[in-house]
Amino acid sequence: MPAISAYAPGKIILFGEHAVVYGRPAIAVPVEQVKAHAIVTAEPRNPVGSIHIQALDINLDTWLTNLPADHPLALALHSVIEALGVQQPPAFTLRIKSSIPLAAGLGSGASVTIAIMRAVAAFLGFSLTDEQVSTLAYEVEKLHHGTPSGIDNTVIAYRMPVYYVRNKTLQTLHVAQPFTIVIGNSGITSPTALTVGDLRERWLADQAYYEDLFDQVGQVVQRARQFIEDGETQELGALMDQNHALLQSMQISSPELDHLVQAARAGGALGAKLSGGGRGGNMIALVSSATAAHVAQALEQAGAVQTWITTIRPSHQNRQ
Numbered sequence: 469m470p471a472i473s474a475y476a477p478g479k480i481i482l483f484g485e486h487a488v489v490y491g492r493p494a495i496a497v498p499v500e501q502v503k504a505h506a507i508v509t510a511e512p513r514n515p516v517g518s519i520h521i522q523a524l525d526i527n528l529d530t531w532l533t534n535l536p537a538d539h540p541l542a543l544a545l546h547s548v549i550e551a552l553g554v555q556q557p558p559a560f561t562l563r564i565k566s567s568i569p570l571a572a573g574l575g576s577g578a579s580v581t582i583a584i585m586r587a588v589a590a591f592l593g594f595s596l597t598d599e600q601v602s603t604l605a606y607e608v609e610k611l612h613h614g615t616p617s618g619i620d621n622t623v624i625a626y627r628m629p630v631y632y633v634r635n636k637t638l639q640t641l642h643v644a645q646p647f648t649i650v651i652g653n654s655g656i657t658s659p660t661a662l663t664v665g666d667l668r669e670r671w672l673a674d675q676a677y678y679e680d681l682f683d684q685v686g687q688v689v690q691r692a693r694q695f696i697e698d699g700e701t702q703e704l705g706a707l708m709d710q711n712h713a714l715l716q717s718m719q720i721s722s723p724e725l726d727h728l729v730q731a732a733r734a735g736g737a738l739g740a741k742l743s744g745g746g747r748g749g750n751m752i753a754l755v756s757s758a759t760a761a762h763v764a765q766a767l768e769q770a771g772a773v774q775t776w777i778t779t780i781r782p783s784h785q786n787r788q
């Protein structure tokens with residue numbers, strides 16, 4: 469039997485991170501330049517039910533039975549097998565490879581989970597809907613994030629730009645005109661659960677102050693949605709700057725991220741902000757196609773360890 473493989477993209481949050489945990493909207497898009505792959509190969513000589521896992525990027529080569537039940541890879545496997553109602557799967561090896569940097573705001577955790585779920589489901593003869601995959605992956609996200617909003621599993625499962633409000637029906641976003649974003653990786657790993665947890669403590673101590681910041685983020689997101697849907701994408705730059713300033717007020721930024729954001733603006737970006745959990749990970753900048761390479765270079769000179777240039781296209785062009 470040939471190996472069965474599936475992949476899932478990375479993602480960036482364009483607007484609204486953190487406030488989305490508190491019920492405000494956010495906008496996220498898939499990033500196809502980075503990917504997680506899961507490859508399942510049958511092992512007919514091994515005992516039925518035995519599952520061998522190889523994730524060499526993280527130096528993991530073991531049997532599923534050796535992982536604690538709350539390990540994200542174990543939970544992803546157990547939950548997809550259980551959801552499909554399979555009692556004893558045939559023996560297989562699961563190989564996981566990913567080009568998505570860990571703990572960097574590009575959705576690595578959700579992407580690996582979703583690639584695994586799709587590959588294992590296909591191996592077992594099933595096909596899961598985007599909604600099923602997203603719901604299953606949300607449970608695994610809780611291990612990564614503590615109190616995830618669900619935006620990562622949603623945008624990665626659907627592979628479409630999304631306007632996301634926690635616990636509300638998903639709204640995909642109509643992108644009227646393509647626009648280009650440069651992503652800069654600060655190289656600093658920053659687990660999202662920590663920044664989300666710290667912000668929760670500050671919010672508990674002064675809810676009025678933070679609720680007001682979240683409301684302002686919500687307004688930025690609404691305006692951004694309108695501009696994206698109307699094709700007035702050059703207007704998004706100023707909104708990125710505003711969103712970054714609000715994240716700074718929430719103490720979610722860091723000197724390194726601020727430095728990269730400044731470097732992008734100085735290099736000709738129309739606006740820039742941190743993206744994702746903050747305190748490290750990635751920042752994004754809105755660019756014209758003429759300035760994209762120059763801004764990426766400016767970011768590398770300012771200390772970004774990696775950059776990607778990604779174009780957000782009208783929704784029907786997104787899935788190749």
Ligand code: PMV
Pocket residue numbers: 481484485486487488489572573574575613615616617618619620660664743744745746
């Ligand atoms: O981009 P990430 O995976 O670091 O996600 C962060 C998004 C937050 O809004 C900070 C948390 C969440 O669950 O939405």
